[in-house]
Amino acid sequence: MQIKQADFVTSAKGVAGCPEWQLPEFAFIGRSNVGKSSLINMLTNRKDLAKVSSTPGKTRLLNFFKVNGNWSLVDLPGYGFAKVAKSEKFDFNELVGDYLEQREQLRRLFVLIDSRLKPQRIDLDFLAWAGGIGVPVSLVFTKADKQSVKKTRDSVALFYEMLEGLIEELPESFVSSSKARDGRKELLGAIGRDLE
Numbered sequence: 001m002q003i004k005q006a007d008f009v010t011s012a013k014g015v016a017g018c019p020e021w022q023l024p025e026f027a028f029i030g031r032s033n034v035g036k037s038s039l040i041n042m043l044t045n046r047k048d049l050a051k052v053s054s055t056p057g058k059t060r061l062l063n064f065f066k067v068n069g070n071w072s073l074v075d076l077p078g079y080g081f082a083k084v085a086k087s088e089k090f091d092f093n094e095l096v097g098d099y100l101e102q103r104e105q106l107r108r109l110f111v112l113i114d115s116r117l118k119p120q121r122i123d124l125d126f127l128a129w130a131g132g133i134g135v136p137v138s139l140v141f142t143k144a145d146k147q148s149v150k151k152t153r154d155s156v157a158l159f160y161e162m163l164e165g166l167i168e169e170l171p172e173s174f175v176s177s178s179k180a181r182d183g184r185k186e187l188l189g190a191i192g193r194d195l196e
Helices: 036-044 086-102 121-130 149-163 184-195
Strands: 006-012 025-030 062-067 071-075 106-114 137-142 172-175
Touching: 025 036, 025 086, 025 137, 036 062, 036 071, 036 184, 086 106, 106 121, 106 184, 121 137, 121 149, 137 149, 149 172, 172 184
Parallel strands: 025 071, 025 106, 106 137, 137 172
Antiparallel strands: 006 062, 062 071
């Protein structure tokens, strides 16, 4: 798939504020500081489409981008550490939960995992919950350029081991590096298949 155009459309504070369109939506989520904005920019070939920040937890709204005029990429607030009040943190999770459970246009949820870290309980818990909402889920192991291929492979294998028994069907996965642009073709190919 070739990305010819990618534009920011709107930010929504809740499901009621989401765009009134029938475009298929592909949502991206992950723990704060997992490299989500960098991945979105790499996928769309835009340097600053999604704002990259050194402060974790910057995305606080549902951000919608229209791609090639026929599908939408949705940047969801990260879960986990964020420098905000506890009440606000709960709002993030409620916002994400409502979107994932209620949005009929959602075709696939891409959950980003930092490939350098041992399996994090928060990622496993989120995936256990997401497995029950009926939306296809794929994993994206990020920051693969920061370690050897073997370390990434071992990290992915360990994560799947921990995931066994938490969800019925183990999701497909992709390995990516925004810096080296690894995984771009495969991720866009998966989105293309869902659009057929």
